[in-house]
Amino acid sequence: MSWAAHDLEPYVIQKELGKRVAFVPLLVGSYAPDMATKWFVYGISLFGVELKADNPAQFHRGWPGAGFTHSLFFGVLIGLVLYAIWRNKVVAYSFVIGQWAHALTDAGDTVGTMLLFPFTDHLFAAGAWAYAGQTGRYTDAGAYFSGLGLVWDGIFVVWAILGWRVLTRGYFRTTVMAADPFWRWAGRHLSETTLVALYRASFCYGVARWTAWLIWAHLVRSFAFDFRWGGPRWVPRVYADELNTAPACPCPGCCSMRPRLGFYGAVAVCAWAKGRSSRFRRLVRRPRPRE
Amino acid sequence: MREDGSPSGLRVALVAGRRELMLYVAAGAAYVALGVAFPELLFAWVVSAALLLVFVVVLPVFVRRLRQ
Numbered sequence: 001m002s003w004a005a006h007d008l009e010p011y012v013i014q015k016e017l018g019k020r021v022a023f024v025p026l027l028v029g030s031y032a033p034d035m036a037t038k039w040f041v042y043g044i045s046l047f048g049v050e051l052k053a054d055n056p057a058q059f060h061r062g063w064p065g066a067g068f069t070h071s072l073f074f075g076v077l078i079g080l081v082l083y084a085i086w087r088n089k090v091v092a093y094s095f096v097i098g099q100w101a102h103a104l105t106d107a108g109d110t111v112g113t114m115l116l117f118p119f120t121d122h123l124f125a126a127g128a129w130a131y132a133g134q135t136g137r138y139t140d141a142g143a144y145f146s147g148l149g150l151v152w153d154g155i156f157v158v159w160a161i162l163g164w165r166v167l168t169r170g171y172f173r174t175t176v177m178a179a180d181p182f183w184r185w186a187g188r189h190l191s192e193t194t195l196v197a198l199y200r201a202s203f204c205y206g207v208a209r210w211t212a213w214l215i216w217a218h219l220v221r222s223f224a225f226d227f228r229w230g231g232p233r234w235v236p237r238v239y240a241d242e243l244n245t246a247p248a249c250p251c252p253g254c255c256s257m258r259p260r261l262g263f264y265g266a267v268a269v270c271a272w273a274k275g276r277s278s279r280f281r282r283l284v285r286r287p288r289p290r291e
Numbered sequence: 292m293r294e295d296g297s298p299s300g301l302r303v304a305l306v307a308g309r310r311e312l313m314l315y316v317a318a319g320a321a322y323v324a325l326g327v328a329f330p331e332l333l334f335a336w337v338v339s340a341a342l343l344l345v346f347v348v349v350l351p352v353f354v355r356r357l358r359q
Contacts, residue, residue, distance in 0.1 A: 007336075018295060138330065165297035168304055174296025197347045200315070201340040208319045209333045212326035220327060 001060075001133060002105045003144055003213065004153040006030050007206030008160040009101045014176070015163035022094040022180035025082065027202055029098025032078065033069040033106070040066075042137040056134040061111045062243040063121045070106055071117035075099030090179060108152060110230055112240045120262035123240035127230050128152070130237040142223035143235035145213045151227065153210050160203060167203060172196050311347070318346035 010026045041060045043052025053059035061067040068074050075096040083092035107113045112125025129149035132140045144150065165171055169192070176199060177183045186195055217223045226232035298304040305312065322342050326333040 137334065141330070141333075164301065164304070165293075165295070168297045169308070170292060170296035170298060172296070191348070194344065194348050197343055198340065201343050202336070204315060204319055204322070204343055205336055205339040208322045208339065209326060211319075212323040212330075212333055215323070216327050216330055216333075 001034075001109060001131065001140075001144070002102075002149065002152060003141070004206040004210040005105050005156045006034070006102055007202045007209075008153075008156040009105065010098060011160045011163060011166055011203050012156065013097060013101065015166045017097075019175050019179045020090070021097060022088075022090050022182070023176050023199065024180055024182040025091045025094040026098040029075065029078075029095035029100075030102050032095070032099050033074070033102045037066045037069060041133045042140075057111050057131060057238040058243050060133055061106075061113060061123060061131075063114060063117060067114050067121075067123075067243075068117050070103045070113035070115075072100055072103060072115055073117060075103070086181075088181065091181070105152075109149070110237050110239050111243065114244075116262050116266065119265040121244045122262070123243060125240040127239075130230060130232060130235050131239075132235045132237060134238060135236060139235065141213055142217045142221060143232050145217040146223045146225050147231040148227055148229070150214065157207055157210050160206070167200055169196055172199055314347045314351065315343070318343045321346065 007030075010023060010030050013026060014021060014023055037060050040051065040053050041056040043050060045051075055062075058067075059065040061070060075098075078099065079092040079096040082095055083089065086092075103113050103115060107115065107124045108126045108128045109131040110125060110127045110129070111131035112123040112127075114121050115124045116122065129147045129152065130143055132143045135143070145153075166176075172183075172195070173192070177187065177195075183195060183199070186198075190198075218225070224232065224234060226234065230237070293299060298307065322332075322339050325342075332338050
C-alpha cells in the first residue's frame, strides 16, 4: 500500500491534464479503493467490540475479499454509475483516472493488486516494498517509511512540489473551477479563500504526513531503514502468492481458462479502443461539405 | 500571468502570496508537530483539513477583528 502518494497523485495528474479533468472526482477516485477497506484491515474498536479482518491482506487485496476495489474494472464501473447520475463525462473519467492511479500505485508492494479482475484474480505485484497491513497501523507505518515506500512517496512529494503552479489561486480560478462543477456549486456558499484552502488540503496533508511519519518512525521510534527490494526485511511481509489460493479450483480447465480469459479480454479492450480512436480520427478528418 | 491562470514564475508567486504561504507553512508545521506527538491524527484527513482552515481562514479573520 502507499500512503502520501494517494494524496499527491491528483495534483500531479491535474498538472498534466489541466481543464480536461475535474479535481474532486479525481481526488475521490484516488482515495476510493481504501475508503471502505482500510479500517477493517487495521481493525477498530466499537463499544468494546474489536472489528478486524481475519486475514487483512486477503480482505484488502484478494478475492474473496474487497480486493476488487483495487482493480481497473472497479474504476470503470463506478465511473459509469457517476455518468448515469450526473451525465458528465469529465466527472466520470476523472474518477476512473484517480482510481486507476491508486490501483497501479499499490501494485508496487509485495501483495500487489488484482488489476485485471474479474478476468483473472492474479495479483500484479512489483514487490518493491513490504505489505505489512496485518501487523497493525503503527508497525505498517514504521515499515513503509523505512523502505522503498518512503522513496516512492518522496518522488510524489517532489513531483507535486515541482508542479506548484496548480496550487496557485489564479490556476484554481481559471482552470480548476472551470472544469469541476463541485467548486462552482461550493463557490455559492463559501469564500474563495476557503475553497482554495480545501483544494490545497490534500497536498498539505500528503506533504505534512510524509514528513511527520518520517520523524515519528526514525526519531521517536527508531525503526531501522532498509532500502532493499521488498524491504524492510525486519517486518513480517505478505506476498501475492500467499493470497487467492484457497478458493481456486485446481482442475486443469479452470487453471488454464482464467489467464486465457484475461488475455482475450485485454485484446478485446485494445481492439475496441483502437477501433474507436480510428473512427474518431476519420470523423475529425472528414472534409466538411462546402456551402 | 500564463494562460492557465498561474503566475509567470516561482519568485513572482512567492512574493505575491508571501503572507498566505506563511499561514500554510504554520499550519503544516503545527500538523507535523501534533502528528508526531499523537500519530493517530496522521490517519485523519478531516483533522488536517480542519487545522488548515483554522490557520488560513479563521485565524486571519480573528486577528483582523482584534485589530479593528
